[in-house]
Amino acid sequence: MSAAGAQGRAAPAVPGSPRLFGILDAALRYSPLLVLVAIWEGLGLSGLVSRQMLPDLGTILSEFWRMLVGGDLLYNTARSLSRSFSGLALAILVGLAAGLAMATARPARLLINPVVQIFYPMPKSALIPVVMIWLGLGDASKVLLIFLGCLLPVVVGAYNGARGVNPFLIWSARSLGAGRFEVLREVIVPAAMPEILNGCRTALAFSFILMVSSEFLIASDGVGYMISSLGDGGIYPAMFAVIFFVAAIGFAADRIYTAIMRRQLRWRNA
């Protein structure tokens, strides 16, 4: 990297250690969570809500530790994640193909667009009973449900991204010798990447929601199943431990995803 100018503009001068600054910054940003913790504990101690319903965080933590060490939690988490990532991966593959086809070929647009418009606002969890009848209680039904739920955000992201490509970029590539397929791969897809990645981010969140809600209803393992069976059994501290753990995993997945996304798109605000 010899571009002094490029680097100079990319990195703003931050006094002190950038790493320490980053940690402090993150700590500060998430400090409002402490207020929630205080409210939780306060409500519990005040007696307004029974401790049964709002177990103290210490008990929840120790329950969490017990399930973690026992292996229960990790096993069920692995089962759940494998379902949600299978569904998500499938949705990204199919969604990208459908969205790009719609953006670049009129027949595909005429065929797929009405389907997308009708199914977009529909809550995918409404399909749980149908999918259960079709595919039974195994993994396939949950993967299909997650796939269906994640599909449309990807389709819409790819479609909007690809439609919005600056035509001059396509013309440039064509006049530099690119064929139609090369234009798709080398111009349309990278140009649409910001919207594609945003669509996939929405899909990632949907995959967690559908994973848990489908496991509530049709499963004999997984974190959703854990939450519902612990709840049914009245074992609330353990139930809350699983709920918080799922929330933490979802949060971590989103953070990792946005970090990757920022890296992919560093050309935008470099």
Add this chain to the structure above:
Amino acid sequence: MSALRQAPAADGAAAPGASGIRIDTVTHAYRSPGRPPVIALDRISLDIGPTEFHALLGPSGCGKSTLLYLLGGFIPVQEGAITTPKGRVTAPGPERSIVFQNFALFPWKTVRENVLYGLRKSGVGREESEARARDFIALVHLTGFEDAYPSQLSGGMQQRAAIARTLAVDPKILLMDEPFGALDAQTRRVMQEELRAIWQRSPKTVVFVTHDVQEAVFLADRISIMSSRPGRIQHILDVPLPKERGEDTLESREFIQLSEHIWRLVREQAVAATRGRL
């Protein structure tokens, strides 16, 4: 710069007869629903020689970009025909490369990757491509910014990167839409001399759009002066200056006289255009 300097020397004389581009009564209208069509070009006819440097001069909105897009094959020819030695122009092709008015660099590629794109497409090997990219980036004075993304560059720098990307593939027909519009006066002068030199070393058809009369006279063999609404070619002038042009060309009597003459013709068009709009 070695690869550039080694290119075969030749004089840019237009061989009479053989046509680089033949534009035959081309009319182009932009139509949008619910509005009267805009006649951007009205029966344009023009023959440009295979090694001619042709400048298009005219007021804003007279259809210069539209004509260039038609030559590039980016928009379909509605009426009339455009032919090159490769036949009718119906689609873009690598023998006709363009520098767009708005640069159109790939924003996700660095300067080097942008310049390499066309080279790799034209089948030039990796090492040769890298060397040519380096040369052309140096030519447009962007050495040191190879790894910068377009968003990190000023408008003038982006424009120079776009010029390097297009020149690097050495097209038979070079289309340039106000390629120096975003440059400061000094850089502009240097680029004009470089472009003229490149064209003399590697003769090709150049269609060069500009607002700048002196730029047109300095660079071109022939100049078309256009009028707007509807876009027409009003005058076609020869530029009887020596092939070799440099600082002293700008001070020569012929240059100054021709520039003034063309200024008057352009002014007439501009005044007419303003009247038409009022």
